[in-house]
Amino acid sequence: xxxxxxxxxxxxxxxxxxxxxxxxxxxxxxxxxxxxxxxxxxxxxxxxxxxxxxxxxxxxxxxxxxxxxxxxxxxxxxxxxxxxxxxxxxxxxxxxxxxxxxxxxxxxxxxxxxxxxxxxxxxxxxxxxxxxxxxxxxxxxxxxxxxxxxxxxxxxxxxxxxxxxxxxxxxxxxxxxxxxxxxxxxxxxxxxxxxxxxxxxxxxxxxxxxxxxxxxxxx
Amino acid sequence: xxxxxxxxxxxxxxxxxxxxxxxxxxxxxxxxxxxxxxxxxxxxxxxxxxxxxxxxxxxxxxxxxxxxxxxxxxxxxxxxxxxxxxxxxxxxxxxxxxxxxxxxxxxxxxxxxxxxxxxxxxxxxxxxxxxxxxxxxxxxxxxxxxxxxxxxxxxxxxxxxxxxxxxxxxxxxxxxxxxxxxxxxxxxxxxxxxxxxxxxxxxxxxxxxxxxxxxxxxx
DNA sequence: GTATTGAATTAGACAAAACTAATTACTTAT
DNA sequence: ATAAGTAATTAGTTTTGTCTAATTCAATAC
Numbered sequence: 461x462x463x464x465x466x467x468x469x470x471x472x473x474x475x476x477x478x479x480x481x482x483x484x485x486x487x488x489x490x491x492x493x494x495x496x497x498x499x500x501x502x503x504x505x506x507x508x509x510x511x512x513x514x515x516x517x518x519x520x521x522x523x524x525x526x527x528x529x530x531x532x533x534x535x536x537x538x539x540x541x542x543x544x545x546x547x548x549x550x551x552x553x554x555x556x557x558x559x560x561x562x563x564x565x566x567x568x569x570x571x572x573x574x575x576x577x578x579x580x581x582x583x584x585x586x587x588x589x590x591x592x593x594x595x596x597x598x599x600x601x602x603x604x605x606x607x608x609x610x611x612x613x614x615x616x617x618x619x620x621x622x623x624x625x626x627x628x629x630x631x632x633x634x635x636x637x638x639x640x641x642x643x644x645x646x647x648x649x650x651x652x653x654x655x656x657x658x659x660x661x662x663x664x665x666x667x668x669x670x671x672x673x674x675x676x677x678x679x
Numbered sequence: 680x681x682x683x684x685x686x687x688x689x690x691x692x693x694x695x696x697x698x699x700x701x702x703x704x705x706x707x708x709x710x711x712x713x714x715x716x717x718x719x720x721x722x723x724x725x726x727x728x729x730x731x732x733x734x735x736x737x738x739x740x741x742x743x744x745x746x747x748x749x750x751x752x753x754x755x756x757x758x759x760x761x762x763x764x765x766x767x768x769x770x771x772x773x774x775x776x777x778x779x780x781x782x783x784x785x786x787x788x789x790x791x792x793x794x795x796x797x798x799x800x801x802x803x804x805x806x807x808x809x810x811x812x813x814x815x816x817x818x819x820x821x822x823x824x825x826x827x828x829x830x831x832x833x834x835x836x837x838x839x840x841x842x843x844x845x846x847x848x849x850x851x852x853x854x855x856x857x858x859x860x861x862x863x864x865x866x867x868x869x870x871x872x873x874x875x876x877x878x879x880x881x882x883x884x885x886x887x888x889x890x891x892x893x894x895x896x897x898x
Numbered sequence: 899g900t901a902t903t904g905a906a907t908t909a910g911a912c913a914a915a916a917c918t919a920a921t922t923a924c925t926t927a928t
Numbered sequence: 929a930t931a932a933g934t935a936a937t938t939a940g941t942t943t944t945g946t947c948t949a950a951t952t953c954a955a956t957a958c
Binding site: 566 | 769
């Protein structure tokens with residue numbers, strides 16, 4: 461069963477939305493892909509036909525096991541290529557997304573594995589997102605940067621990207637460690653700093669430099 | 680002016696055909712792309728409209744300066760990616776073509792340059808074909824392996840891929856050096872060995888291992 | 899010089915993936 | 929309970945790149 465470029469993008473998008481929303485609505489997909497809702501419903505029907513998702517108005521779109529496998533495969537390739545672009549070709553991490561969007565759709569049986577080996581089997585992409593394993597399993601730990609959370613979302617600290625001593629000292633001072641629960645109380649637009657609550661204690665303000673380096677487990 | 684995947688493939692194909700045939704006929708393009716002649720004529724009209732080629736029945740398709748620039752850019756990317764796949768990802772040289780066919784269409788301003796630098800600015804791809812320069816110039820020298828010549832074709836030695844001492848000694852013994860003229864007299868199907876005439880001297884039989892490592896300038 | 903073959907061309911259709919505009923179905927606020 | 933707003937859906941189009949089938953044009957064979 462060959463998947464088209466477009467089908468792969470829909471599956472990937474559904475996967476991503478499902479990680480931050482309880483329901484993957486047609487509207488949400490249309491917004492992310494910047495497609496017309498009418499186009500989206502056509503594609504959802506097609507994916508349903510192929511048994512890659514289930515869909516109805518009330519449940520929204522849900523990936524089947526096959527669908528999730530395809531989505532994770534695309535995400536794996538996307539993130540591996542991002543590592544390649546940053547580590548080997550010296551791109552800046554913020555420049556690579558639109559290139560990886562294209563590279564993720566290259567089809568070849570052996571490519572992801574060979575690329576993975578060449579890169580030394582990295583666990584994270586340059587944005588700190590975890591790279592799914594070749595068996596199609598997304599590591600449960602550390603799947604989102606704190607800086608990406610919206611107000612009122614919460615998660616547990618899964619890992620830390622910056623492992624320099626000053627940073628770790630700072631975390632200790634905040635009483636923050638692996639497993640700490642963080643809730644986002646507020647987010648300041650002008651400098652992206654956040655007000656957070658750590659394990660239910662008094663709210664603290666932290667910079668975007670800090671929130672970029674904390675990886676959370678979201679349930 | 681963004682080019683589609685398909686447009687790029689047509690331009691590339693026209694370029695390739697023009698190097699081995701005096702006229703790029705509609706039929707020839709249809710055969711290479713395995714497309715219906717009716718589809719081909721539509722696309723030729725479109726490319727003509729965009730001033731990437733000129734076309735009429737008697738002259739066939741001819742790339743404009745712009746068209747040739749696009750074609751060479753695609754070929755450059757194709758060959759750079761082939762080098763990457765073979766040298767970095769350890770693919771066999773015969774496995775990489777269909778992957779490079781996809782990779783050559785990745786669009787990004789800086790990508791070819793960065794990839795080229797990462798690979799150490801290679802002059803040839805794994806098949807011995809020269810890699811066009813970033814200014815869109817195809818090196819004139821050494822554009823075909825001897826093994827790819829047909830019976831009665833001829834060329835001048837432009838470069839040698841295997842630079843090991845035993846191989847160079849063997850060439851000396853054959854009285855063959857840069858600039859020598861080689862004519863193909865016969866080609867044996869069963870082992871791909873060739874009977875060649877070097878600078879007009881007596882015909883000699885050489886193995887496919889030898890003919891794979893000689894790169895010729897074809898006028 | 900006419901018949902045959904092959905190449906080029908036209909006309910019309912189709913599939914994929916998008917669109918616009920109109921309609922229906924829910925949800926929520928008053 | 930109804931009006932207003934948002935989400936989902938339907939119907940009909942469009943664009944890109946392909947196809948088949950029929951036709952015209954050109955070269956060559958006899």
